[in-house]
Amino acid sequence: MTSKLPITDSRFERWQTETALASACPVRDVLDHVASKWTTLILICLAARPQRFAAIGRALPDISKRMLTQSLRQLQRDGLIARQVFPTKPPSVEYRLTPLGQSMLAPLGALIDWAENNHAEIRRSRSQYDAFESGSIG
């Protein structure tokens, strides 16, 4: 709120400085894990309700079991989701958001809303780019 440009305040300058430090930087450290296709999608899945392995897989039809397992482990390791095994006959495993995972839904939701609101414009931009830059002129 200290600038005249829309969002561009000093935070971004600081983040920029921090990115130089690579692994020491929270932004990179968290974003590298969190801002990835499947983990984000899994979080969205579990936002509605806790779900079991196969249910998440069904919700994300083009994820492989391997990636699903791997992504779930990572989210669990980062403390965003919890894994709970029920001793049913074919043992069932339920994944649910932790409070930390829940707390991420707000910023993530904002990003998703942005995505929905601007999807049309992005697609417009893409077709224009494709027509010009790679098509007839290139």
Added chain:
Amino acid sequence: MTSKLPITDSRFERWQTETALASACPVRDVLDHVASKWTTLILICLAARPQRFAAIGRALPDISKRMLTQSLRQLQRDGLIARQVFPTKPPSVEYRLTPLGQSMLAPLGALIDWAENNHAEIRRSRSQYDAFESGSIG
């Protein structure tokens, strides 16, 4: 259906439905591009001020030229950044956020703030996970 959990409103159920449609889904379509390490970091870079190719490269020391070029092209194609060539003697190229790119800073900033605020807890969770799940007990 509707639940009593904190953030969990019907948006997430809708998004979950949409993810099944894969490429037709704005969430996936945008997130696949946007929620990736380098593009996010480049956006942050350009948030502070327009910058030239080499400057962005310097700000992100461990990005390769190839990835930088590729990520810039993608952001340009999506209409988030604009590329402007100046006919200086060694021609210089400046990248700047478009209004669309600017508009993404708000949700992106929220996510980054979350990352900073929760980095400590995430790291705590990770070391705990590493100690238990893969270490002495496994």
Added chain:
DNA sequence: GAGGGAAGGTCTATATTAGAGACCGATTTC
């Protein structure tokens, strides 16, 4: 009691993608 299906995975083999770094053309500098 052999076979099959469901749950929750693992493992392997292959395709895709990222990263390192050589190279390029233009221009300026020494």
Added chain:
DNA sequence: GAAATCGGTCTCTAATATAGACCTTCCCTC
């Protein structure tokens, strides 16, 4: 005229993702 800068491209290799076969335990059918 050799070296360096800028903004890339190109190739080769390393890492990562995907598809899909397979595993184990239990219940059910035949």
